[in-house]
Amino acid sequence: MSEARERAVTGPPVRPRGWGRRHRVLLIAVVALLVSAVLLGIRPWESCGPGLRAVDADKDSVGSSYVCVGLNLDSGPVRDDDPLDPLEKLIKSRNEKAGDNFKTIVMLENLTPDPKVDSQPFPFIQREVQGAITAAWPKNGPPGIKLLLANYGSNADHWRVAAEEIVAAAAAQRIVAVTAVGNSSENSRALVAELSRHGIATIGATPTADNMNTDPKGVRIDNFFRVGPTNTDEARAAAGYIAAHGFKRVMMIQGVSKEDTYATTLAEAFQNSSKIPVIFTKTYDVKPFTDISREGYLRGLFSKWHNDICGARPDLIYFAGRGLDVGALVPALAGDGACEGLDTVTVMTGDDASTLAGNPLPLNGDISVRLRYTALAYPDQWDMFTADPAHPAYKKNYDNFVAEFTGTHGFPKAELWDGAAMIEHDAVAAAVEAAVQNVSADPVSVADVLRAIDCNSPVPGATGFVAFDQATGNQLDKALPILSIDPDGSVHPVDLVWSRGRPLNTKADCGR
Template structure:
C-alpha cells in the first residue's frame, strides 16, 4: 500500500494486513481475513479482492462504516464457506480474500487498480468485488480492470451507466457485473409501489452533482418510469447540488442550507409523496429539515420514498416531525429475512437465504448486520466469482476467462443467491445487469426498535416489488 495524496490513510492492495490509516473501519476484521489466508497454503489457490472505501470520512463520505464492515463480513462468509467444504469440492482451489482501499470518493482508485493489476498473476486474482458506490472513480476502476480481463462484480453500484466506459463510443465494459438492480429497475420497482396510490401528487427532489452518477441517474430514471406508468409528468421537481468538499463547514452544515429550500418547496406544493434522488447522508439532512417546527399550511402527512442508499441511516434515530407526519420508504436490494413472508412458490429463495444466514452466523457475525443488505450482496458477488473460477481447468493459466463463465449465469441457469436469483442478459447494452431482480420496499419510522434498526427507529419490510411486476420466469426473463 501507499499513503493517499488526499487523506491521512493508506490506499491500494493490502497484502501486508496493515492498518489502512486514521479512518480504518475494518481493523477489527483484518485478523479474521489474515487467519483465512494463512490457512490457504501451496500453489493451488485463488484470490478474491474486495475493493471498497475502507476509510470513510464520517464528515464527508456518502458511505458509512457499517456498510463497509458488513461487506467484509459477507465476503469472508463466502470465502470461508468454500474453504470449509474443500473436500466436498473435490479439491478445488482454496480461496484467499484480500482487501483493497480506493479512499473517499474513490479518489485513489487508479492507485488501487494498478496495485491489483501488478499482483494479479502472483495472487491468482479471479475477480474484484465490491465497488459499492456509483462514482466516476469506481466506474473508471471497473473500466481499467476490465482492460486487463479482470472480472469485476459490483455489489451496490446501481447507476445505469456504471457498465459503460468513460470514453464516449467505447460502449459497455466487458467483464463488469453487478448484484444490485440498476437505477432504472429500482425506479420501476418504486413506481410500481407508488401505483397503489395512483392519484398521489409526487414531487421529485433531485441531486444534480455531476460527479455522483448514482443520484443523477436515479432521478432521471424515476421520472421516466413514472411518466411511462401514469402517462403524465410529476407534480414538480426541486433540484439541489451536493458537494463532497463541504466548503470547509462539513457536508451536513453545507447541505442544511441547500435542503432548507427543498422543505420550503414541500410546504409550497403540499405533495402527497416526495421521491428523493440523492445520497443517504443528504437524506438525513433533508429529514432534519422536515423535522422543523414551522407549520406547513395544508400539510398533515408526507411520504418520502428513495432508493437503497437510505440503508446508510437505518442505525440512526429519526428526528421527530412535529409539523406533519412523515413516513420514509426505500427500495432495498436485500435485507435480513426478506423472503420470510413470500409465498410457497419462493421456497427455494428462502432455502438459499437460510444457508447463507447460517454460514454468516457461524462466523460469529451479528444478524442485525444483515439489515442493510451489504453482507448479502457481497456474499453473492464473491460466490459467483468463486463458482465461476472453479469451473476453469488449470485456473492459474486462464484467469482471464472468469468473466466468460460469470456470463453463463443467465435466465436459463441463474445463480440462486442470498439476494435471490441472479441472471445476466446476453444483450451487450445490458452488460452485467441482473435481470428483473426482486427488491424489498422498506419502511423506516420513529417507533420501537426492531430488526436491527437504531434506537427509537423501527424498520420493517413493507412488501416485495419487481421492475416487471411478474414472477421471475426463465421463459420470459432477459
C-alpha cells in the same frame, strides 16, 4: 622543513567529496520524487504494507493522518487504529491456509470513509466485509480461495492507485474477480473500465447507476457484472408503489453532482418510469467544504426550501440522492414549521437510504414524514414472498447463508438488517463459482465463465438466484424489498417486488 612550510607547499589535506556531491544526480532525483509524491498527497514514509500507498487524510474525520490505498496484499491495517483490524487478521489467517494452488477474490471499497465527504458509513463497509468472508469460506466450500481487500479511498479519489496495484498483482495472485466496487460515481466507473481494459472482471454489489456498465465514453464495459439492481429497477419499483397507493401530487428533489452518477441516473430512471407527472423539481449539488459538513450544509439549504415545498403541497417527494442527504431533508421538513394543507408527506428514495437505518430520525413534527425506500436486500424479505412455488428454494438459500454467517463465522445475525452483508455475499459467491468452474488460472479468462452464470445456471444467493443478462451483465429478475424507517431508526418491510415483475423464470428468461 618546518610544519608550517610543509603546509604552505603541499596545501591543505584533500578530503573525499561527500555522498551528496558524489551522487548529486541520484539525490536530485530522489528529492524530486518525494516532492512529487507529497504534492499528490502520497506519503511514502508512512507505514503501509505491500500493494498499498499512503495518502493524506483528515485526522478529525477518519482518526488518522494518513490512509493506505491500493491492494492490501498482507491484510494489514490501512490507517491508524484501523477498525477493520480484527476482520483483516481473520482474512490473513484464512489466506495462509489456501495452499499453493489458490485463486484470489478482491473486495474493492472505500475502506476509510470520510464523514465530511462520503455518504456511506463505515459500519456498512464492515458488514460488506463480513458478507465477503462468509461467501469465500463456507464450512464445506472449495479449497484454495483467497480474499484480499482493496481501498480506493474517500470519494474513490485514488482509484488509479487501486487499479494499478490490482493489475500488477493479477497474475501472481491469480485474481478471479474484483467485487463490491462501492458507490456509483464517475471515479468507480472509470476504475471498472480500467480493470476491464486489462481483462479483469468486476462484480458490483452496491453500484446501481444504469451507466456503471459503460465507460466514460459510453462504450459497454465487457467485463462488468452486478448482483444488485439498476436504478431503473429501483425507480420502476418505486413508480409501481406510488401508483398502487394512490399518490397524486409528486415532487422530486434531485442531486445533480456530475460525479455522483447514482443520483443523476436515479432521477432520470424515475422520470422515465413514473406514470404520474412530477409537479415540481428542486436540485442540489454538494462540494467538499472546509468549514461545514455535507449534512450541515444541506440541512441549511433544505430549510430554505420549506416555503416552496409548502406551496407545492406534494403528497409524495421522490428523493433522487444519497441517504445521508435524505437525513438532512427530514428535519427540514418536519421541524421548520407547519404548512397549511400539508400535514403529512411521504418521502420515497433509493437503496442508499439504508445508511440512515438504525439512527433516530425526527419524522414526527410540524409535518409528519413517512420514509420509504427500495432496498438491495432485507433479512426477512422472503417472509413476504409466499405466492410462488419457487418460494421454498429462495428461503432455503437464505437460511443456508444465515447458518454460515452466524454459525461458521460467528457474526451476529443483527448485522444483517441493512442487507450489506447479503448483497456482498452474493457478489463473492458468484466469483467463487467462477473460480471453481474456470479451468484456467489466467484472470483474463474469468469473464467468459461469469457470462455462463445465466438463467440456465444461476448461483443460489442470500438475495435470490444470481443470473447475469448476457447483453448487459446486469442481474436478471432482482428481488427488491420496499422498506420503511420509523422515528427510532428501526426498519420494517412494506412490500417485495421484482425488477421484471416476477421471479427468475427459465422458460421466459432463457427463451425456452
